[in-house]
Amino acid sequence: MKDQAERLREMANQIRQQIEQEFVRQVHRARVVAISSGKGGVGKSTLALNLALVLCKQGKKVLLLDADMGMANLDIMLGVVPKYNLFHVIQGRKNLHDVIISGPQGMSIIPGGSGILELANLPASDMKRLLVELIKLDSDYDYMILDTGAGISKNVTSFLLAADDVIIVTIPEPTSITDAYGVLKSMNRASYNGKVYLVVNRVSDESEGIWVAEKLTIVAQKYLDIEVLSLGYILNDPSVSEGIRRQQPFVEIYPRSRVTHNFKRIAEKLLEAHREKRLDDLQEAKQPGIRNFFKRVLSSSK
Numbered sequence: 324m325k326d327q328a329e330r331l332r333e334m335a336n337q338i339r340q341q342i343e344q345e346f347v348r349q350v351h352r353a354r355v356v357a358i359s360s361g362k363g364g365v366g367k368s369t370l371a372l373n374l375a376l377v378l379c380k381q382g383k384k385v386l387l388l389d390a391d392m393g394m395a396n397l398d399i400m401l402g403v404v405p406k407y408n409l410f411h412v413i414q415g416r417k418n419l420h421d422v423i424i425s426g427p428q429g430m431s432i433i434p435g436g437s438g439i440l441e442l443a444n445l446p447a448s449d450m451k452r453l454l455v456e457l458i459k460l461d462s463d464y465d466y467m468i469l470d471t472g473a474g475i476s477k478n479v480t481s482f483l484l485a486a487d488d489v490i491i492v493t494i495p496e497p498t499s500i501t502d503a504y505g506v507l508k509s510m511n512r513a514s515y516n517g518k519v520y521l522v523v524n525r526v527s528d529e530s531e532g533i534w535v536a537e538k539l540t541i542v543a544q545k546y547l548d549i550e551v552l553s554l555g556y557i558l559n560d561p562s563v564s565e566g567i568r569r570q571q572p573f574v575e576i577y578p579r580s581r582v583t584h585n586f587k588r589i590a591e592k593l594l595e596a597h598r599e600k601r602l603d604d605l606q607e608a609k610q611p612g613i614r615n616f617f618k619r620v621l622s623s624s625k
């Protein structure tokens with residue numbers, strides 16, 4: 324009789340083979356950007372949605388995945404009621420293609436499941452099955468934005484570790500900054516080797532945004548030896564919540580506001596960093612993209 328460890332090894336091998344077949348079949352490489360934070364309620368979903376929109380408007384093909392397992396709310400922010408969500412995929416009742424809905428500006432959205440306890444604590448085997456499904460979408464997109472949960476749960480960490488880029492969101496409150504540092508620390512401990520970016524949300528003015536970003540980047544460099552690049556800040560503006568109440572994305576209803584300008588600037592800085600990174604990668608012949616993403620997830624959970 325086979326022991327459990329052997330069965331697990333077999334399963335991992337099968338998944339790896341499946342993925343390798345996908346690697347061979349596909350040529351396109353989507354970039355995986357995970358958005359996370361130490362504390363909840365700091366604006367991850369707001370950033371994920373508006374960043375996705377700005378990228379779409381620039382002609383990029385974007386998939387927005389609500390990966391805040393168990394606390395998903397992108398569908399609510401958009402005022403849509405999806406028939407199926409990630410939960411159905413994990414249960415094996417639907418495949419990912421069936422759950423994708425189209426959002427504003429032609430973006431694709433994979434809704435998460437809200438209030439579903441099982442999603443918040445997925446067993447490694449379910450997580451892998453989900454990832455194998457996701458890899459098949461690689462050739463369809465330029466960007467895959469993952470709106471992850473806060474903190475350092477197992478689900479969140481595997482998404483972060485596997486991404487090409489992680490954007491940490493913080494607000495200027497000391498507790499939020501400390502918790503953001505905690506996420507960096509755990510990424511460091513788990514040997515994350517992608518890029519780390521920072522967005523400071525809900526600042527009262529530009530100087531506060533710059534000050535918080537400087538403080539965190541200097542500490543991360545000094546104590547963790549992590550290079551954190553600031554993508555900028557977003558002003559605190561009550562109309563952001565109003566957008567959420569109206570169930571419409573902010574940059575769509577207030578195209579000329581300063582906050583929309585903040586989102587655009589963040590997208591520009593990210594694209595700029597990617598252009599530079601691509602040149603570096605070409606030189607080093609490294610491959611970014613979803614396939615690499617899943618390769619890293621699978622090897623990290625071996």
Ligand SMILES: Nc1ncnc2c1ncn2[C@@H]1O[C@H](COP(=O)(O)OP(=O)(O)O)[C@@H](O)[C@H]1O
Nearest residue numbers: 363364365366367368369525558559560563564
């Ligand atoms: N720049 C901002 N100015 C004012 N309110 C904001 C801003 N960003 C986010 N919010 C509000 O903060 C709350 C939490 O935002 P959300 O994006 O859902 O956070 P998270 O996804 O991190 O839990 C929402 O009510 C949202 O409207």
Ligand SMILES: [Mg+2]
Nearest residue numbers: 367368391396
């Ligand atoms: Mg959220």
